[in-house]
Amino acid sequence: EDQVTQSPEALRLQEGESSSLNCSYTVSGLRGLFWYRQDPGKGPEFLFTLYSAGEEKEKERLKATLTKKESFLHITAPKPEDSATYLCAVSPPGAQKLVFGQGTRLTINP
Amino acid sequence: EAGVAQSPRYKIIEKRQSVAFWCNPISGHATLYWYQQILGQGPKLLIQFQNNGVVDDSQLPKDRFSAERLKGVDSTLKIQPAKLEDSAVYLCASSLRLNTEAFFGQGTRLTVV
Numbered sequence: 001e002d003q004v005t006q007s008p009e010a011l012r013l014q015e016g017e018s019s020s021l022n023c024s025y026t027v028s029g030l031r032g033l034f035w036y037r038q039d040p041g042k043g044p045e046f047l048f049t050l051y052s053a054g055e056e057k058e059k060e061r062l063k064a065t066l067t068k069k070e071s072f073l074h075i076t077a078p079k080p081e082d083s084a085t086y087l088c089a090v091s092p093p094g095a096q097k098l099v100f101g102q103g104t105r106l107t108i109n110p
Numbered sequence: 111e112a113g114v115a116q117s118p119r120y121k122i123i124e125k126r127q128s129v130a131f132w133c134n135p136i137s138g139h140a141t142l143y144w145y146q147q148i149l150g151q152g153p154k155l156l157i158q159f160q161n162n163g164v165v166d167d168s169q170l171p172k173d174r175f176s177a178e179r180l181k182g183v184d185s186t187l188k189i190q191p192a193k194l195e196d197s198a199v200y201l202c203a204s205s206l207r208l209n210t211e212a213f214f215g216q217g218t219r220l221t222v223v
Binding site for chain 2: 044100
């Protein structure tokens with residue numbers, strides 16, 4: 001069965017303290033890896049799509065990278081408004097659907 | 111561009127009652143998804159449509175859940191009869207085509223008492 005595992009489950013940082021979130025997957029022949037942000041009481045908000053190992057995407061303080069077995073979401077000098085749950089999802093070959101991990105709950109303290 | 115619209119936002123029902131959720135996807139999006147998200151977990155796919163047809167419903171509890179997508183646009187998800195464990199947020203999402211990024215609605219929070 002396709003597996004997507006995110007770590008850590010929760011992360012608490014001080015404002016300005018950079019860190020990384022991990023998304024590992026056991027799918028071979030990935031057709032896409034997606035990062036989302038979810039605020040309490042809202043639906044997930046699309047951030048990035050990565051398709052091949054070595055690919056990188058950036059948006060403000062966020063940078064997503066992809067290897068053959070995992071993806072990282074790097075957060076540089078975070079602000080309190082970056083606090084949210086970050087979800088990753090993969091599109092396995094032949095399945096044509098998005099399979100989500102359980103998410104990382106990020107809290108940035110001022 | 112208008113996003114994915116869902117209604118209602120909240121619903122409280124008693125167990126064994128029925129409930130229906132409605133979704134209007136982004137205009138032109140061929141793929142529509144219904145996800146179930148239990149508190150503290152990632153979304154779990156219930157059913158996926160490509161235009162009018164079902165692509166994947168392997169995790170849909172078909173004895174109580176049903177879904178349809180009329181004319182390849184709007185969709186409804188129904189639960190009948192509801193159980194306590196159906197309490198969750200039901201998210202609708204759409205994408206331009208298969209294997210591309212999906213855009214989500216605000217979700218419907220269902221509480222079964």
